[in-house]
Amino acid sequence: MQSATIPQNVIDQTITTISEKFPDEAARIEKGVRHSASLWRDRDGDVNQFSSFCVENFIGEEESLDLFFEKVSRNLEILNGHFNQISLELLEPLHLRYGEVTPIDEVFGGFSPGAHLDEDLYSSKIAFRITLNFPYYSLSEKEELGKDWSRKQWAYARLGDFFTSRVPAELKQEVSRVGSNSDVYISAYNIYAGQLEDNEGKKPFPEDMVLLSHWNLRDELKANYPLGIQGLHKQKMIYEVMKRIIDQTIPREVIDSDEYVWNPFSNRVTKGGQVVTIEREPDTRYKQIVDNFKALKAIDKYTPLDTYIKRKFEGEMEIAQPEVETLFVKFLESDVLKEVGLLISERLKRPLEPFDIWYDGFKSRSTINEDVLTAKTRNRYPNTETFDKDLPVLLTQLGFSNEKANWIGERVSVDPARGSGHAWGAAMKGQQSHLRTRIPESGMDYKGYNIAIHEFGHNVEQTISLYDMDYYTLNGVPNTAFTEALAFIFQKRDLQLLGIETNNPRQEALQTLDVLWSTYEIMGVSLLDMRVWKWLYKHPDATPGELKQATIRLAQDIWNNYYAPVYGMKDEPILAIYSHMISYPLYLSAYAYGNIIEFQLEQHLKDNDFASEVQRIYKQGRLTPNEWMQEAVGSSLDVEPMLLSAEEALKEM
Template sequence: MRTTYLLLFILVMGLFSCTHKTVTESDVIYVGEDVKSSTVEALKKMYPTLDSRIERGVNHAASLWHEEDGAPADFKAFCEERFVGDEKERQILFDKVSRNLEILNGHFNMISLGLQEPLHLKYGEIKPIDETFGGFNPSAHLQEDLYSSKIAFEVALNFPFYSLAEKQKHSKDWTRQDWAYARMGDVFTSRIPAHLKQEVSRVGSNSDVYISQYNIYAGNLVDEAGNRPFPEDMVLLSHWNLRDELKANYPLGIVGLDKQKMIYEVMQRIISQSIPEDVINDSGYQWNPYTNEVFANGSPVKSDPEPDTRYQQIINNFRALRAMDVHTPLDTYIKRKFEGEMEISQPEVEALFVEFLESDVLKEVGGFIRERLGRPLEPFDIWYDGFKARSNINEEELTAQTQKLYPDAVALDKDLPNLLVKLGFSADKARSLSDKITVDPARGSGHAWGAAMKGQQSHLRTRVPESGMNYKGYNIAIHEFGHNVEQTISLYDVDYYMLNGVPNTAFTEALAFIFQKRDLQLLGRSDKGPGQEALKTLDVLWSTYEIMGVSLLDMRVWKWLYAHPDATATELKEAVIALAKDIWNNYYAPVYGMEDEPVLAIYSHMVSYPLYLSAYAYGNIIEFQLEQHLAERDFSGEVQRIFRQGRLTPDQWMMEAVGSPIDVQPMLDAAKEALEKI
């Protein structure tokens, strides 16, 4: 799941000032062309060989200078005093700013981590004060101080901003230092009032809490005959555990199919918000999702449906993020997420996904799955899990093994070095990486929270029931462990702090997927067999098919929100369901043979992680290309080499990693070959 990158957050959002006044035209052009020109000319006389850097630096700093920062003459004097023309002195300035940003990022990251522990970990009942502190952004006023102290302007003047197009143009020629300087130029790009940042943090935390407590007591689900098909103590978090339980039932034949159909009914009730509010995170009721009847102690009771809370959470996030638009050069959250954070334009992302979704090979794979199942496809078969080696193993057997290995989070923490050795890391490197990762028992499904400065731990949060870690939790934990390994390598092994991390979250998802696919190997079980490599290819393809549709929905929902900014929760619900059905009819109905299915709208990420889902889809593409590269190479050595590149642009990172840009065609071609082999 999502990883936390404080520096990346700052780079994307900018280090902003705290002011409640509205941005006006006079703010934007406060330093006029005449002052900028005279400042540039004065500096050129002082440093005649630095024309380009002077012009870029002055223009960049001027774009951030507002009236409260001083008169135009003060701006000119500041530039003449603080422009660093000597390259050795500029490198010293860079090193000092990098060090101090690491200190600030690291400590604010540690504060946020601590404040949110009662929300994320098993700390007992969540109280209102926990939610208030969890939604508090301790760094919100840092930006005001950095601008008022003129630190921001000194950095902007000497390390100016390069657009994405310029980065792509220079990517082949830049040295590592050039890249690091350019990333420092990304830090100060806009100024957003701190109260808006605080509101984004507050509503985001509220959404996290809402999702982390969206548990369905599966043991209390009943059919019309009164049967309870699931174990009495089974509790499934939406949507993650609902999906994973659905996957787990593929080996069980008709019994498994009946359970899958019941889970899908639950999902549809959540999407439509017809789910009775009383059955959410409450073990005191029995519920028939087919008829929507609720019972207490065997007797029918009245229970009102959830009042579109799911969609109100999305609206709350939208309104908080949209309030920032006027203060940024990338004037919608959609642009900030894609062009700013992912460094890929949203239209480019959508076009790539549509290219994939329209491929004829998906129909062939769908037909192959239909043959393997011996029945028509169902909507929930977007999660078909029969290509994996584990699909032939009863999940109860796997759970018995994981419960014995990991009765609690401490046991997993102690076993991390051993897991890395099994993946091919040397004992020393395995210990070095594991020493920087801590396992915590999560309240929700789990996530990875990265360190933001050297000396800090990355945190692997995973759900561990009282009975020990079940296989579903173990599988997710291995995914999160992949995030932690990336976070650690790309912080500790990168040559410049300003380059720490990866180009965007899709790249950390790629390594998380790569680790997750090796979960059986780590349990000492073979995933080799006749045609297994071909089946793995089809598995990646089918997973990508599922998540691309969900990602497409996520993007189109946000476009709809921008077109209907005053929509109510009910109006949004109707729009989401309509958009989900439209995407289904265009790209899934030709494969599944049925129309108007809303299943793509079930993902919890849409509620609490705005526009995050595309990172998974891109992660699948990147994962496949990385896996092809790793197939005949030293796994641990290449993982370390590739992920210590740091935060280049996406295509440049891929070129240096595997020798080719991001592309869906290798996966489509490999799937065709796999079908022929099978």
Template sequence: MKKMIILFSALLVLSASGNQTKAEQKADVSNISSANINQTIEILSTSNADKSLVEKGVKHAANLWRASDGTEEEFTAFCKENFITDQAEKELVFEKISRNIEIITGHFNKITLDLLEPVHLNTFEQHPIDNAFGAYSVDSHWMNDFYQNKIAFIIALNFPAFSLGEKEANAKNWTRQEWAYARLGDYFTARVPAELLQEVGKMAANTDVYIMDYNIYVGHLTDAKGNRFFPEDKVLLSHWNLRDELKANYANKNDGLEKQKMIYQVMQRIISQEIPEKVINKGDVEWDPYTNMVYQNGKTIDATPEPNERYQQILNNFHANKAMDAYYTDQNTFIKRQYDGAKEISAEATEKIFTDFMRSEETVKVGKLIQKRLGRKLQPFDIWYDGFKARSGMDESKLDAQTRELYPNAAALEANLPNLLVKLGYDEERAQWLGDHIAVDPARGSGHAWGGAAKGQKAHLRTRIGAKGMDYKGYNIAVHEFGHNVEQTISLYDVDNFVMNGVPNTAFTEALAFIFQKRDMLLLGITDDSPQKDALKKLDLFWSAYEIMGVSVLDIRMWKWLYANPEADAAQLRDATMQIAKEVWNEFYAPVYGVKDQTILAIYSHMLNSPLYLSNYAFGNVIEFQLEEQLKGKSFPAEVDRIFKQGRLTPNQWMVEATGNDLSAQPLLKAAKEALEELK
């Protein structure tokens, strides 16, 4: 997963925490009247400036102005003094602002990254003081400072923000300079108090720590007969490693199904919060997830359930984000800020795209094909069916041995990054340059990619590396994160202007991460010569999209429920989430699986530590397919470099420039239909 260190995320994406009193406070409002706004517009319109931009700039600055910033007369005087009419001067000021924002945000990013190393990396001895420093948001005050020193108003006046609708309407006609001006305008869209932004780091760090320590010692799982199915030292992080272990056992014809059923039972206990506290991140007891009995030295012991902490973490994030609502005019809910703002695709449009896809007849047909390939009825955990991949029939222990030999530590992987890029078609010089801009760190959690925020900074690839070296699961995640890092490097260093750096939203970096991840076997020197490999790849991507779209819809609907029930406690949220999960399952999955009322979609840890992020994966699958089609028959490195140096256009315009086609899930649906015909 890519950490949200993209442009202006501090304001659009960061949540903010506060207690109920803070959440209920009414935000300060502008003290500039409509009459004064109109008067100021008329004064500035006597210049040669575009009157529409004058109007937009004055209104935007006035909306952000408060009594503490000055009187109405002082506002008008400020606008007269600081509105730039000369285009050459405007371009000069823009370049200076861009340079300085890169300096500021870049250094804040570096400080944050360094402070979080003891929290994120397994090379540090853990202590609560690390979490306290990791929770500190070093960048929480700079935007507030820029309102106080009036730089924010100079930007708002001369480089006003455009709505999503306006960006989409102008997307095809704007020059790169006009795009850059618009992206600069995105920095200052609301005045959120620094204390709220400061709290976000605390809440995010607390949730990250909770997730990173949620390990299940599966070597100590047992059934009613005392059977153990996993190596005694096997430890799996929820939900990532549990899911990946479940996937790996499709190739296990001996006890693979028993292992999958046991993992599924563990997941259900986590979701329902019936999981005993004694078995979370501990390996000194045995646990039967079917009966929920806990044993120590062969005797049953008392084991109280986890006290709904999973859902309390979600509530903490909800109240944190809701505390900022009053400071926004248009994007006055966290849902709107995440979709209309950060993703630039509305929640309503997102849900329609996903539900239309999940209702397609292809889901039933692919489900029947999987059932035939498995030789049994579908189980709910078959949302993660992994049998379309080339590795699906391989013994993962052999893959573990290969990856551990190749990558005994983080330094070995970092040294080999250029070679991996050469295998993907890059020439040695470009491969070395990209590799030199990426650092590899051993992760305490599942792993993530953290990009640089200024030229001169490296992107960081983080994945789990055990004492025996990197197993295949860690390697597979590492290749995914490597894709993020390549995007982060290209879209920072090769984009023509700093404020345009990045991608339209994180779904686009997920797409490249998926593209890299699908080539993990190739990078190990293992090729698939099957004549049906292309059809199987299409169905694998289709099934992945089908799974994650349902999870994304659950995430959206859960947040809608939270807004409708803001006083709910953790137990009520638990019950509501499980009910919504069942409803989503019954509507979109029960017709395929033949079983109702399953809650498995609620297992994703992203719902806790990355609120409303999951849609990025689903869109990532859609974008991945369109990009893969574009890459066919072309130079992989040349196309990747060309596409990802576009920077932050709107999602649809980015896709048009990349592939010549609109962003759409229909090509993937069509491909699944064609693949099914081919496999007949």
């Protein structure tokens, strides 16, 4: 963090002067003055001006402080809301299926309209009025003190989180530009599956099938489990595609193109029946990670959490990174995973393959031909308008009242996505949350429907945790894992929402094993994500090629330690395929935590009314993760409940 310009003796004297006037506020005065001093720069005024500012602007009367808080909350909502709307609309050409993406679209997509906002608020002294009166509490302080805080005290503490660092606007712009470039790169990483050829010259996939990496590749792999040997052949072909993407031996001209026939086993490319020579992709995948690393590392010296790793975990997730890694390793070392692996192998009637990290056979839909499901979804949702219109109906099927279902549905808009789809929340009351989903001209296929229901879960959380919140500064959830949890909970009910009911007496056991196995997969991927970033901080000048080799080696090491004992083979790189590593730096741990939270929430929801409990729980807002869980289900975050339930489920199976 940049060194402060205010001498210690000036800080101490300022604290003493204010404390003499408001002796009952001594603790708040000290925190507020010290934090403000850490953010003050020479351009804000000299030391005497700093001291005078603090003495004149500290608010010691409760009634005046309340009024100040209300005014600031209102204005921050206005600013955040409108800047959010500007970004949303500027990114539409990149995120939505509206014609060709041009270079100017990419430039505007990488532009951050709010990059100068923080600095403007500091320059105008608005930010300092807030830091002085609503000081910043560290994660450890929140965890220690928060247990006894009222809702208002939590709201006050969250206002203190708005101004914890002072990052130059040009660095924020660079982060936005690089992030947008990565997003564009990933959203166009389509593999034309209909042009994939095996060693016998056969094309096993439908001619018009296009699969976005990695999401659709993974989902198509899942869809082939019911097809036996034929499905296994296609799964092996998809895995070869994945490995070519990971090691960047994929011919660059087959990406997002249907001009060539490609054999991913031999890497042979033909056009019009003639073999052609095409250069491999030049480590572009890893250049995106390097670019993001450099842009985010440049911010380090301007923040109290002096690495992006700390900012992501201690700051954003409010769980320290070593604690996250310890929890994940504890799970990955559990013996119950070997037993589940044996069960899956028995069910498949073959040894496990690396891509069985995505085994989908515990789900109700695993016994249903996906073509049947796709026929149903295409008939029901030929376009985004029909899906949009059906949102209230979906909610009533989950037990929401007609009034609440319509109320939420009116605050969510469905848009045609260019990529796999995502949810974009509102940042002020009066705005819509947006559900972006990919619907082909032939109508919504089952894969798209399954993802859309996941994103709808996000939208429901985004709407409840904004509109039903008692204080604006508490809006949202503790971190993204908590919104992922509700998205998983919705996604799990996709067949129910299609009107397909299952009456399997072992349904609960199957669901437990399903969550366990998907958690196993995503924890390994998350561990890789963290270790890649640790490696980058140790090798800040690494080239994309060097990062590629390190990523593959780290992926193989994690595989050998935690997956080889279950799968029976070593040195597999599959954990490195996730696109989130490219365009959502250090996001993957949110999915792993989302699974843990989902499991604990599901255990609670099965004995309570679904709709009313979802509304109660997601009205809590931005408490710390453990405090949120205690209020939601009466226990802290832990993997033990899932592991113990899995042992019981295995006995039942």
